[in-house]
Amino acid sequence: MQLRFDIAIIGGGAAGTLAALQCLRRADRAMRIALFEPAPRLGEGVAYATDRPEHLLNVPTGRMSAWPDRPHDFLDWIASHAGHPGVAREALAHAYAPRREYARYLRERLQQAREASPATLEPVRARVDALHRESDGWTLRWAGGEAHARQVLVAVGNAARPLPARGARSLPAPRLVDAWDYAGVAAIAPDAEVCIVGTGLSMVDAVLTLAASGHRARIHLLSRHGLLPLAHDTGHQVDEAFDPDALHPLGTRARLRRLRRQVREAAARGLPWQAVMERLRPHVQALWRSLPAREQRRFLRHAVRHWDIHRHRIAPSVQAVLEDLAASGRLRVHRARLDMAVSGQRCVQLTAHGRDRRSLALDVDHVVNATGVEMRVQAMRNPLLEQLLGDGHAAPGAHGIGLASDADGRLLDARGRAQDDLRVIGSLRIGEAWESIAVPELRVQAEVVARAWLGRGG
Numbered sequence: 001m002q003l004r005f006d007i008a009i010i011g012g013g014a015a016g017t018l019a020a021l022q023c024l025r026r027a028d029r030a031m032r033i034a035l036f037e038p039a040p041r042l043g044e045g046v047a048y049a050t051d052r053p054e055h056l057l058n059v060p061t062g063r064m065s066a067w068p069d070r071p072h073d074f075l076d077w078i079a080s081h082a083g084h085p086g087v088a089r090e091a092l093a094h095a096y097a098p099r100r101e102y103a104r105y106l107r108e109r110l111q112q113a114r115e116a117s118p119a120t121l122e123p124v125r126a127r128v129d130a131l132h133r134e135s136d137g138w139t140l141r142w143a144g145g146e147a148h149a150r151q152v153l154v155a156v157g158n159a160a161r162p163l164p165a166r167g168a169r170s171l172p173a174p175r176l177v178d179a180w181d182y183a184g185v186a187a188i189a190p191d192a193e194v195c196i197v198g199t200g201l202s203m204v205d206a207v208l209t210l211a212a213s214g215h216r217a218r219i220h221l222l223s224r225h226g227l228l229p230l231a232h233d234t235g236h237q238v239d240e241a242f243d244p245d246a247l248h249p250l251g252t253r254a255r256l257r258r259l260r261r262q263v264r265e266a267a268a269r270g271l272p273w274q275a276v277m278e279r280l281r282p283h284v285q286a287l288w289r290s291l292p293a294r295e296q297r298r299f300l301r302h303a304v305r306h307w308d309i310h311r312h313r314i315a316p317s318v319q320a321v322l323e324d325l326a327a328s329g330r331l332r333v334h335r336a337r338l339d340m341a342v343s344g345q346r347c348v349q350l351t352a353h354g355r356d357r358r359s360l361a362l363d364v365d366h367v368v369n370a371t372g373v374e375m376r377v378q379a380m381r382n383p384l385l386e387q388l389l390g391d392g393h394a395a396p397g398a399h400g401i402g403l404a405s406d407a408d409g410r411l412l413d414a415r416g417r418a419q420d421d422l423r424v425i426g427s428l429r430i431g432e433a434w435e436s437i438a439v440p441e442l443r444v445q446a447e448v449v450a451r452a453w454l455g456r457g458g
């Protein structure tokens with residue numbers, strides 16, 4: 001007999017778990033909710049699957065609550081768990097907890113929500129391959145099974161980008177290590193020379209793990225722009241004098257000019273540039289939506305890298321580790337585009353070229369792919385997304401990134417029709433919302449979907 005659910009959530013990473021929490025909380029009658037996730041543990045996905053203590057959240061504890069209306073919930077959880085005796089609550093709120101703690105928190109809250117809800121949450125250990133529309137909902141298919149659900153939420157999260165180089169596909173596994181393979185990075189020998197391709201947050205994770213594992217050899221960092229994430233301000237200030245609404249009528253260039261001016265004005269008042277970014281952060285989605293498409297394209301072409309290093313910041317203690325390694329000469333940044341990666345007798349030979357066309361050749365023992373999240377939906381290699389696109393149940397998002405959806409997460413089909421019973425949360429909404437990857441946005445998206453399907457409840 002076919003399994004039948006009221007709601008099916010596809011993906012049990014942080015986003016899917018936040019959605020399950022919201023559905024359990026808002027349900028006011030017995031109903032069946034399925035949470036499909038192939039990984040053994042819920043709430044981890046890519047970001048929180050790390051067991052490494054050096055991998056910290058890049059958002060302070062005080063802002064990582066699972067609930068939009070209970071902003072201190074994660075702080076309360078952290079404070080009530082052992083290991084922080086004598087640490088003032090204010091200091092804990094501004095601290096950066098190990099990411100593995102966050103998965104434990106989500107799982108604990110999920111368990112509590114299951115016990116308190118009239119609804120039943122049924123985790124299904126499977127990767128959904130296809131969705132087929134029925135008159136009363138959807139049939140979900142996976143290897144060895146199928147189920148029916150009246151409403152389906154797609155929360156399949158972050159896809160890794162393959163190493164962008166000729167020859168990369170034929171590199172043997174121990175030579176090419178994925179930065180999200182946390183155990184693989186930790187297994188790199190201390191005297192092995194390493195090149196990390198990509199200089200964003202996944203690079204930072206890999207460097208921290210190498211440093212924590214006693215790595216002694218040189219670490220090369222390679223990216224086209226050579227820009228590294230910047231650090232949070234230790235003072236946690238917000239520039240309240242700045243009115244982000246003033247940016248709405250402006251195009252990309254004028255907005256950036258205005259922001260630079262604001263940073264200078266803030267500096268004159270003794271505030272760091274981070275205070276301006278903090279003020280801006282809650283307005284980013286609205287600002288993105290108010291940019292005309294050609295201005296969004298301009299942002300993606302010219303400003304996105306600079307935006308990323310200012311927006312996706314690291315804990316000050318993490319920046320100190322990077323600076324120490326750079327000062328000792330063990331960390332070397334190369335601004336160049338990788339062309340080729342081939343496996344030699346005892347090493348990987350990398351060739352790249354810089355902006356000035358000068359070529360760069362590196363022989364290293366391992367290359368770590370830290371190129372991060374793939375935004376182009378056509379390149380994500382997720383069979384479910386390919387099927388949804390192929391069958392016209394979904395369409396690529398603006399600029400080919402993510403999936404087309406409306407502001408309430410309804411997926412738009414190939415003809416642009418919003419589907420009330422097929423919704424999406426997380427980084428797949430990047431084209432429509434831009435700021436759609438971190439917990440402060442995911443928890444709101446999860447709430448909006450649960451509210452739409454189950455009413456106000458909770």
Ligand SMILES: Cc1cc2nc3c(=O)[nH]c(=O)nc-3n(C[C@H](O)[C@H](O)[C@H](O)COP(=O)(O)OP(=O)(O)OC[C@H]3O[C@@H](n4cnc5c(N)ncnc54)[C@H](O)[C@@H]3O)c2cc1C
Nearest residue numbers: 011013014015045046047057058127128157158426438439
């Ligand atoms: C390394 C890293 C560190 C980060 N640190 C932070 C941080 O400190 N704070 C913060 O707010 N944000 C952070 N982020 C942003 C992060 O993306 C979100 O916080 C959150 O983890 C995203 O969760 P997700 O569930 O959308 O995606 P994912 O973590 O990618 O989870 C998606 C899940 O869906 C499953 N899945 C995929 N396809 C299918 C399918 N067809 N069927 C069933 N299941 C499927 C996958 O197995 C996976 O478990 C970080 C991101 C990364 C990559």
